[in-house]
Amino acid sequence: xxxxxxxxxxxxxxxxxxxAFWCDPISGHATxxxxxxxxxxxxxxxxxxxxxxxxxxxxLPKDRFSAERxxxxxxxxxxxxxxxxxxxxxxxxxxxxxxxxPDGYTFGSGTRLTVV
Amino acid sequence: xxxxxxxxxxxxxxxxxSTNFTCSFPSSNFYALHWYRWETAKSPEALFVMTLNGDxxxxxxxxxxxxxxxxxxxxxxxxxxxxxxxxxxCAWSSSGGYNKLIFGAGTRLAVHP
Numbered sequence: 001x002x003x004x005x006x007x008x009x010x011x012x013x014x015x016x017x018x019x020a021f022w023c024d025p026i027s028g029h030a031t032x033x034x035x036x037x038x039x040x041x042x043x044x045x046x047x048x049x050x051x052x053x054x055x056x057x058x059x060l061p062k063d064r065f066s067a068e069r070x071x072x073x074x075x076x077x078x079x080x081x082x083x084x085x086x087x088x089x090x091x092x093x094x095x096x097x098x099x100x101x102p103d104g105y106t107f108g109s110g111t112r113l114t115v116v
Numbered sequence: 117x118x119x120x121x122x123x124x125x126x127x128x129x130x131x132x133x134s135t136n137f138t139c140s141f142p143s144s145n146f147y148a149l150h151w152y153r154w155e156t157a158k159s160p161e162a163l164f165v166m167t168l169n170g171d172x173x174x175x176x177x178x179x180x181x182x183x184x185x186x187x188x189x190x191x192x193x194x195x196x197x198x199x200x201x202x203x204x205x206c207a208w209s210s211s212g213g214y215n216k217l218i219f220g221a222g223t224r225l226a227v228h229p
Contacts, residue, residue: 042219102148104162
């Protein structure tokens with residue numbers, strides 16, 4: 001069964017350092033999502049790509065976070081500089097994009113980030 | 117602010133018990149309601165996608181219902197087993213969007229042998 005690949009699985013970084021996460025979606029999935037889940041809360045959308053274009057980054061803290069999906073396939077999410085409040089689970093997901101069809105997401109295993 | 121609320125936050129049951137959780141969501145501009153199961157150290161796994169008022173879905177011992185007019189969905193587990201222990205997330209999407217899901221905080225279920 002096809003999977004969404006994410007790396008690293010765990011990351012510990014010091015405050016003010018840069019950190020990057022990588023995601024490879026299921027082949028053929030045009031839509032890619034980065035979600036952040038803070039302990040005790042539901043996953044919150046950070047950024048959504050349709051192919052290589054950003055269609056929603058309204059909740060992305062753009063002063064420190066950036067995301068790209070240059071060839072419309074894999075994606076990188078970067079944080080610079082990391083802050084203590086960025087400690088969370090970062091989930092990548094992908095889905096087909098079919099008009100009129102509420103496609104479910106396929107999630108990766110996530111990256112657990114701890115900022116110390 | 118669009119809120120998806122889930123209750124209870126956590127639940128402890130004995131093996132063999134049946135249980136149910138609630139998800140409430142905005143009833144306006146409704147497009148779809150999704151349920152996911154998220155086991156520790158694994159990826160969230162899709163259980164159901166429901167779109168029509170009155171929809172009922174079933175997968176083994178797990179079933180779900182949908183009321184779009186009043187904005188709630190129930191997830192039922194019949195005869196809980198230890199392997200059902202997980203966090204159950206519901207997510208709502210609106211019409212006219214790019215299939216963006218807004219998630220609830222989840223219900224954490226622990227089934228004790």
